[in-house]
Amino acid sequence: MKTYNIATVPGDGIGKEVVPAAQQVLEALAASSSTFGFEFERFDWGGDYYREHGVMMPEDGLNALRGKDAILFGSAGDPDIPDHITLWGLRLKICQGFDQYANVRPTRILPGIDGPLKRCGADDLNWVIVRENSEGEYSGVGGRVHQGHPIEAATDLSMMTRAGVERIMRFAFKLAQSRPRKLLTVITKSNAQRHAMVMWDEIAVQVSREFPDVTWDKELVDASTARMINSPASLDTIVATNLHADILSDLAAALAGSLGIAPTANIDPERRYPSMFEPIHGSAFDIMGKGLANPVGAFWSAALMLEHLGESEAAAQLMKAVESVTANPGLHTGDLGGTAKTADVTAAVCQFLAGAK
Ligand code: ATP
Numbered sequence: 001m002k003t004y005n006i007a008t009v010p011g012d013g014i015g016k017e018v019v020p021a022a023q024q025v026l027e028a029l030a031a032s033s034s035t036f037g038f039e040f041e042r043f044d045w046g047g048d049y050y051r052e053h054g055v056m057m058p059e060d061g062l063n064a065l066r067g068k069d070a071i072l073f074g075s076a077g078d079p080d081i082p083d084h085i086t087l088w089g090l091r092l093k094i095c096q097g098f099d100q101y102a103n104v105r106p107t108r109i110l111p112g113i114d115g116p117l118k119r120c121g122a123d124d125l126n127w128v129i130v131r132e133n134s135e136g137e138y139s140g141v142g143g144r145v146h147q148g149h150p151i152e153a154a155t156d157l158s159m160m161t162r163a164g165v166e167r168i169m170r171f172a173f174k175l176a177q178s179r180p181r182k183l184l185t186v187i188t189k190s191n192a193q194r195h196a197m198v199m200w201d202e203i204a205v206q207v208s209r210e211f212p213d214v215t216w217d218k219e220l221v222d223a224s225t226a227r228m229i230n231s232p233a234s235l236d237t238i239v240a241t242n243l244h245a246d247i248l249s250d251l252a253a254a255l256a257g258s259l260g261i262a263p264t265a266n267i268d269p270e271r272r273y274p275s276m277f278e279p280i281h282g283s284a285f286d287i288m289g290k291g292l293a294n295p296v297g298a299f300w301s302a303a304l305m306l307e308h309l310g311e312s313e314a315a316a317q318l319m320k321a322v323e324s325v326t327a328n329p330g331l332h333t334g335d336l337g338g339t340a341k342t343a344d345v346t347a348a349v350c351q352f353l354a355g356a357k
């Protein structure tokens with residue numbers, strides 16, 4: 001019997017509600033499995049930790065996570081702490097410390113979810129967006145000069161390295177190759193950004209030669225937003241830079257239904273370090289502590305984690321359970337127009353899993 005060591009980092013706001021819910025459904029899955037189990041360790045880092053210690057996580061926090069098989073993360077964000085502190089002090093610290101350079105966001109329209117694209121008749125949408133997660137527009141290179149003077153200036157440099165672009169491009173082509181349609185769209189803005197994005201395009205051509213069975217095309221990021229709405233079925237796997245994919249994946253989640261159901265995986269494809277799985281929504285302080293949060297994004301993230309651990313069958317079983325609750329309007333939380341509570345959805349998923357034993 002294999003035991004997976006999982007770190008949970010609930011973080012802030014509703015992260016503290018959806019991560020324990022995800023742990024509960026994982027425990028229900030393990031209870032019906034004779035081949036694997038979990039050992040969870042919880043790390044209470046985030047805004048409350050910051051108020052007490054002046055940092056979002058301890059200096060040696062990464063060492064505590066290093067030996068884990070995976071990390072289940074909630075959300076980092078607190079209305080009383082500036083966003084750049086909560087983001088860089090916790091989530092990005094883990095992503096960068098463990099070189100989780102591939103951010104993977106699948107989007108599907110789950111049964112019973114009535115998103116804008118479905119209302120337009122598109123229900124066969126099945127995308128996975130690969131976001132470069134380590135450099136580009138968010139590399140942190142830049143600075144401010146002459147603060148408070150009329151000539152004040154600031155820069156954020158988008159730094160792309162050949163090695164960084166090659167590895168994300170190779171990851172995306174490989175992922176596209178593993179999917180039934182073997183179809184990849186490389187997002188770019190090389191008409192206006194004339195240096196790094198031109199290199200990005202060149203590397204796409206170069207890497208594509210290693211994957212002759214993958215059909216691929218190039219799309220400008222602005223045009224791709226229209227394409228997501230006008231011809232969603234023309235897209236399958238998508239790869240884009242840190243900033244571009246950040247925006248496109250929120251659009252994708254909203255088009256499919258709700259922020260509350262969308263998952264994401266921060267992957268170290270070389271498996272040198274633990275990868276991290278989290279719902280894409282933030283800390284949502286407006287609903288925190290009331291038991292109203294939709295846990296489906298966290299459940300789907302847990303399914304991505306199982307997939308990464310090699311437990312594909314368990315991942316599929318969990319997604320079946322998730323789809324059984326989304327298909328039932330009586331189990332929709334407020335973000336989906338219903339009145340169900342986090343605990344109702346969690347109990348229903350656990351019950352489904354117990355029944356599947
Ligand atoms: P952050 O600053 O950490 O991004 P946020 O308060 O902006 O957090 P978002 O996740 O961006 O929160 O979500 C925006 C709004 O969508 C929330 O205020 C909340 O009302 C709703 N929402 C988000 N996630 C969920 C969820 N899982 N369940 C229910 N409602 C949600």
Ligand code: MG
Nearest residue numbers: 281282283284
């Ligand atoms: Mg937000």
